[in-house]
Amino acid sequence: MTTTYLGMPGIPTAPKGVGNLRGTEPFPDAARRSLDDPQLRRNVGTATRTIRAKRASVVGEVPDWEQLRAAGAALKDDVLARLPELLVQLEEQVTARGGTVHWARDADEANAIVTRLVQGTGADEVVKVKSMATQEIGLNEALEAAGIAAWETDLAELIVQLGHDKPSHILVPAIHRNRAEIREIFLREMGQVGRAADPALTDEPAALAEAARLHLRSKFLAARVAVSGANFAVAETGTLSVVESEGNGRMCLTLPQTLITVMGIEKLVPSWQDLEVFLQLLPRSSTGERMNPYTSMWTGVTPGDGPQEFHLVLLDNGRTATLADPQGRAALRCIRCSACLNVCPVYERTGGHAYGSVYPGPIGAVLSPQLTGVADNPSLPFASTLCGACFDACPVAIDIPSMLVHLREQVSLEKAAHSRTPTPEAAMMRSLAWVMRNPLRWRAALRSARFGRLLGVLPGAHGRIKALPPPLDRWTTTRDLPLPPRESFHDWWDRERGGGS
Amino acid sequence: MRIGLLVTCLADGLFPQVGKATVQLLERLGHEVGFPREQSCCGQMHTNTGYGRFALPLVRGYVDAFEGYDAVVAPSGSCVGSVRHQHRQIALDAGDTALAEQAGEVASRTYELSELLVDVLGVTDVGAYYPHRVTYHPTCHSLRVLRVGDKPLQLLRAVAALDLVELPEAESCCGFGGTFAVKNADVSAAMLADKMRNVTSTRADVCSASDSSCLMHIGGGLGRLHTGVRTVHLAEILASTRADAA
Numbered sequence: 001m002t003t004t005y006l007g008m009p010g011i012p013t014a015p016k017g018v019g020n021l022r023g024t025e026p027f028p029d030a031a032r033r034s035l036d037d038p039q040l041r042r043n044v045g046t047a048t049r050t051i052r053a054k055r056a057s058v059v060g061e062v063p064d065w066e067q068l069r070a071a072g073a074a075l076k077d078d079v080l081a082r083l084p085e086l087l088v089q090l091e092e093q094v095t096a097r098g099g100t101v102h103w104a105r106d107a108d109e110a111n112a113i114v115t116r117l118v119q120g121t122g123a124d125e126v127v128k129v130k131s132m133a134t135q136e137i138g139l140n141e142a143l144e145a146a147g148i149a150a151w152e153t154d155l156a157e158l159i160v161q162l163g164h165d166k167p168s169h170i171l172v173p174a175i176h177r178n179r180a181e182i183r184e185i186f187l188r189e190m191g192q193v194g195r196a197a198d199p200a201l202t203d204e205p206a207a208l209a210e211a212a213r214l215h216l217r218s219k220f221l222a223a224r225v226a227v228s229g230a231n232f233a234v235a236e237t238g239t240l241s242v243v244e245s246e247g248n249g250r251m252c253l254t255l256p257q258t259l260i261t262v263m264g265i266e267k268l269v270p271s272w273q274d275l276e277v278f279l280q281l282l283p284r285s286s287t288g289e290r291m292n293p294y295t296s297m298w299t300g301v302t303p304g305d306g307p308q309e310f311h312l313v314l315l316d317n318g319r320t321a322t323l324a325d326p327q328g329r330a331a332l333r334c335i336r337c338s339a340c341l342n343v344c345p346v347y348e349r350t351g352g353h354a355y356g357s358v359y360p361g362p363i364g365a366v367l368s369p370q371l372t373g374v375a376d377n378p379s380l381p382f383a384s385t386l387c388g389a390c391f392d393a394c395p396v397a398i399d400i401p402s403m404l405v406h407l408r409e410q411v412s413l414e415k416a417a418h419s420r421t422p423t424p425e426a427a428m429m430r431s432l433a434w435v436m437r438n439p440l441r442w443r444a445a446l447r448s449a450r451f452g453r454l455l456g457v458l459p460g461a462h463g464r465i466k467a468l469p470p471p472l473d474r475w476t477t478t479r480d481l482p483l484p485p486r487e488s489f490h491d492w493w494d495r496e497r498g499g500g501s
Numbered sequence: 502m503r504i505g506l507l508v509t510c511l512a513d514g515l516f517p518q519v520g521k522a523t524v525q526l527l528e529r530l531g532h533e534v535g536f537p538r539e540q541s542c543c544g545q546m547h548t549n550t551g552y553g554r555f556a557l558p559l560v561r562g563y564v565d566a567f568e569g570y571d572a573v574v575a576p577s578g579s580c581v582g583s584v585r586h587q588h589r590q591i592a593l594d595a596g597d598t599a600l601a602e603q604a605g606e607v608a609s610r611t612y613e614l615s616e617l618l619v620d621v622l623g624v625t626d627v628g629a630y631y632p633h634r635v636t637y638h639p640t641c642h643s644l645r646v647l648r649v650g651d652k653p654l655q656l657l658r659a660v661a662a663l664d665l666v667e668l669p670e671a672e673s674c675c676g677f678g679g680t681f682a683v684k685n686a687d688v689s690a691a692m693l694a695d696k697m698r699n700v701t702s703t704r705a706d707v708c709s710a711s712d713s714s715c716l717m718h719i720g721g722g723l724g725r726l727h728t729g730v731r732t733v734h735l736a737e738i739l740a741s742t743r744a745d746a747a
Contacts, residue, residue, distance in 0.1 A: 385678025388645030408551030429552040436541040437558040474686035479721030489517035
């Protein structure tokens with residue numbers, strides 16, 4: 001009897017009906033629609049190729065890159081092993097510096113906390129720094145339901161928001177859009193929600209950036225409340241950090257009266273010095289830059305300087321459940337750099353929307369199913385050829401391929417636990433294993449495979465197999481199969497070598 | 502040294518010429534090759550599809566079949582990858598620590614063909630003759646699980662009369678991915694299309710690799726499009742001599 005560790009029972013996963021961790025359809029179906037969109041494939045392909053090359057060149061110039069990766073992995077593993085005490089230490093430090101810490105078990109609690117805090121200020125709009133955590137919990141939708149407008153200020157997030165669209169990449173949310181499409185969106189939408197774009201707007205990147213700058217400037221200057229995520233939180237000092245490229249984050253983190261930060265509980269580092277490792281790993285892996293343009297750090301509140309009210313919302317939303325699985329927990333090392341997306345041959349062709357979650361690509365395929373429980377994302381662990389490019393690119397050395405294999409096992413166990421009869425696939429796998437584990441049965445199977453040669457005499461086959469029955473017809477729609485040979489290797493060996501080994 | 506051949510289930514049933522070539526090559530180099538007839542499959546397909554628990558008897562079978570050999574060789578990067586990186590874990594997941602230890606031990610003596618030739622036997626020039634224009638696809642598991650690096654290319658460069666041409670975007674996956682090719686057939690086909698475009702751009706007569714499964718995928722696509730490019734396993738090229746070409 002096989003024993004398999006299924007995590008501690010009773011640890012809640014991310015709840016249904018809120019946030020953006022579950023797709024509406026299985027990955028293969030969603031992927032098919034992306035593949036049928038040549039514009040999207042061109043946009044994503046061009047963008048990932050560009051970022052890939054930049055990353056490779058700036059990573060290649062760091063002589064101790066592998067040691068840095070090992071250090072990053074070890075630091076994160078240490079954080080995960082000591083998470084409770086470090087979170088308490090962070091809370092003590094933030095509180096001592098004048099901030100307020102809130103603990104949110106899941107997306108619903110986090111949304112309720114932030115909504116209440118914003119309402120408490122009397123504001124009916126907030127500016128936002130790009131944040132995966134708030135996308136994960138669907139904060140903008142929750143605020144909107146409470147009559148509060150949330151304005152995204154990151155250029156790509158703005159494009160997504162104005163386009164009534166969903167982000168498709170961790171770093172470049174609008175990677176699936178090109179310049180011409182962005183110009184159209186700006187001209188059509190900006191005037192509806194604030195300062196309109198100049199009707200003579202071109203699709204030059206500088207012109208598009210200027211239009212966004214003018215539109216956002218009025219938002220920054222009017223906002224009394226900002227909402228951010230966090231790249232890092234230093235437990236020993238209570239310091240929060242956001243790294244970015246555009247300066248919109250710096251505006252949001254310094255201008256408003258009230259700052260609310262929503263942070264996944266795994267975003268901790270133990271000490272200030274540990275940032276040394278991550279501030280090298282992250283920009284090079286993420287944007288392919290040696291250093292990101294803006295690194296903002298703040299510790300509680302400082303009288304007369306910056307926001308005078310600071311709230312930190314610590315978000316679980318399935319992270320503790322992820323932590324409970326020894327073979328899956330390393331996914332929580334992720335620093336959201338997106339290097340794995342940019343090197344993934346599957347992501348490159350499908351784009352991010354196919355993954356149905358705010359976390360797309362390889363990291364999404366291992367993180368989303370763990371946050372929601374595999375039953376709610378059963379197709380994601382299979383959205384990979386296990387080619388291993390992601391593992392090589394990951395700055396904190398998450399062994400994504402091995403984790404995918406582990407999660408596939410969880411999916412098949414989950415299916416077995418919830419049905420009385422095995423799925424056709426499970427039945428096939430079981431009978432194949434039964435045949436293969438017995439030499440006599442295996443030899444017999446090899447001999448009977450010769451009957452497959454009959455498929456080669458069908459009209460038009462020309463000695464190759466052109467059509468197989470379902471579900472294997474999904475192979476022969478685009479590929480032939482060679483005819484089984486007259487003699488297996490086993491039989492050849494026996495004939496030539498007389499059966500001895 | 503006594504070398505045990507893991508022929509792999511795919512080569513056994515569909516591509517026996519790959520197994521024969523491996524035997525002929527190693528015997529030509531003066532080694533004794535054994536073929537334990539109770540072998541079947543490394544269990545990779547089960548493990549990678551989420552049925553590692555069914556692969557446990559296959560892991561045990563592998564250990565029983567190959568324990569007595571100085572080295573085990575397979576003409577497949579992905580099967581050796583499974584042996585070296587999954588067998589021990591499958592036994593551990595099943596709570597069989599004794600088997601896990603044995604599996605780890607046999608795995609440490611299991612090599613992909615180019616590793617065995619270059620690292621263990623210390624040869625790059627195996628005396629082969631192959632008068633064709635060849636491009637080589639390095640296969641993901643050889644490259645990123647086993648880290649064979651340029652060993653296959655070292656072997657090919659030493660082959661007489663062989664014209665080796667570089668494959669653009671060589672390190673990109675061909676889209677096979679085992680059951681991925683059927684479960685995500687559309688994405689797989691899109692990846693295959695790009696791989697084939699790169700193969701045909703080299704104007705090679707032959708696309709070679711060290712994995713029958715990837716070659717079956719690439720060859721299946723090239724055949725469907727009537728490109729005229731053949732797929733030939735590295736072992737077959739290295740086993741070829743002037744006598745074969747004549």
